[in-house]
Amino acid sequence: MASNTTIIFVPGAWHPASCWDKVAKHLEQAGFNTDLVDLPSVGPPEHLKGFEPDVEEVRRHVIAAGDAGQKVVLVCHSYGGLPTTQSVEGLDLKTRQTRGQPGGIVHLVYCCSFVIPEGESLIGAFGGNDLPWFIISDDKMQYFPNGPETVFYNDMSEEDAKSATAMLKPHSYQTAHSRLTYAGWKHVPSTYIYCLKDNAIPIVVQKMMVEQTAKGYGVRTETLDASHSPFWSMPKETAEAIQRAAES
Incomplete structure (x- = not known):
């Protein structure tokens, strides 16, 4: 049942959690619970030296939903896939239930x-x-995208792309150098949403990660004719792809 599932959204670099608002609303209308994670690495007072605070923030949201007895679907975008993948360790439903905890990541x-x-x-x-x-930046502690309208929002109107760009904040650059020690996609059923018009992570790179890196792990795929930001340009279609994943 959808009411027994919380879908937790993790944004990518530079983006606030609110970028997922439109998608979350579609899924709420379908009966799911939703939760959005603001990453500590996005626009912090002092830039992070690694992605560990991001990992812990994702884990905090998962644990709260799991302790409430919810099945958790973790949805991540771009850089958000790194802390999300790392955060899964020990929080999947099967592992938590063996410890007497009611809910977890599915x-x-x-x-x-x-x-x-x-x-x-x-x-x-x-x-x-x-x-x-x-x-x-010169101190290698923060970074920002040059030309996000073209890199992230190339399937949006000029007005909407400018509005989306205005929401971006500097990101902690050293998070991009943090190394995974746990690959969650090896341990939890996963879906990858391909975005065909992506100028940030080209479709050839997306497919290489799924078909080569994750080969043999049964990753489901969905495909959207979208840019790097389908949560803004195709929120309904993105929500439908996530719902199919949640129900798979």
Whole structure:
């Protein structure tokens, strides 16, 4: 039953949790509970030295839903896939139930996100090189996207893209160098939402992560004819893909 499931949304770098609002509302109308995570690495007073605070914040939301007896579907976008993947350790439904805890994670949904193995980082996934559209501070502690209207929002109107860009905040750059020690997609059923018009993580890279990195782990796939930000340009279709994952 949808009422027994909480869908928790994790944004990517630079983005507030509210970017998921439209998708969450569609799923609430379908009877699901929803929860949005604001990552500590987005616009902090002092930039983080690693992604651990992000991991702990995701875990805090999962534990709260699990302790309430809810099945949890974790939905992550872009960079958010790293702390989400790491956060799964020990919080899947089967493991928690063996400890007498009523709820836990039952499914992961990666929306044009990073699926990488243990020992790897976001920067490592790009061969150890910064992307050309990264604007990195001199102290290597924060970064910001150059031209987000083209990189993230290329299927949106100029007005909507400007509105979305205005919501972005500087992100803690060192989180991009944090290495996974736990690959949650190996232990929990997962779905990947391909975004065909993505200029940030091109579709060829998305498919490589699913078909090569996660080969043999039975990752379901959904496909949207969307940019890197389907939560704004295609919220209804994104919600429907997430609902199918939750019900799979």
